[in-house]
Amino acid sequence: MYDGYATIVRHYFKAAIHIVDMFHVIRLLTNAINSLRVRTMNLLPDKQMPEYNFMKKNWKLFLCRLHLIPDRYYTYQKTGQMFHYDELLKRCIRLNSSLWSAHNTLQDLLNYQTKYTFDEALKFVERISNNLQNCDSPLIKEVGRSYYKWRIEIANAFSKTQNNIRYHNGVPETVNNHIKSITKAVYGYRNFERFRKRAMLILTYVKPHKEKT
Secondary structure, three states, rough: HHHHHHHHHHHOOOOOOOOOOOOHHHOOOOOOHHHHHHHHHHHOOOOOOOHHHHHHOHHHHHHHOHHHHOEEEEEHHHHHHHEEEHHHHHHHHOOOHHHHHHHHHHHHHHOOOOOOHHHHHHHHHHHHHHHHOOOOOOHHHHHHHHHHHHHHHHHHHHHHOOOOOOOOOOOHHHHHHHHHHHHHHOOOOHHHHHHHHHHHHHHHOOOOOOOOO
């Protein structure tokens, strides 16, 4: 979801299919949910509430699938009250209507099955985009607008082709990580041609396995 990449694709790779991988789509929403969780927590009138302590210490539970919520009870030390994790999580989310809507949308994304056609995937992206844009929080609205702006690219990654193939960015991500490791190992290059030759050499040839002694 970067305008620079879209410009390069349009001008130099006109036959390429531009995608936005599921990882980046989910990360954009989880970052917004995490920020909204902190704001909601800090706006509570009583910082001694069990919801405040739970939201502060268990932030990961707000970003995971519901079936991964621990099946145990949370004990509020000051009063001795016990709450099931699932129950207390729902109480915290309901404190903010935007947080509730964003969390439900996140669950839709996490449980999305990449078996749909492009048209079905596009309708799904437009639906979650509209849901987020209807929220009161500017943070969540911005995520919804980003989803709508990149809906074609997201649908390209969320759907399968007629040959039952799903596009992903695993290969370029791997190459990019290798290139970062190359530049990090030598603390950068001043000569681009040397850097390019070094990168091509490492990425092209696989090092032979060492013989066992």
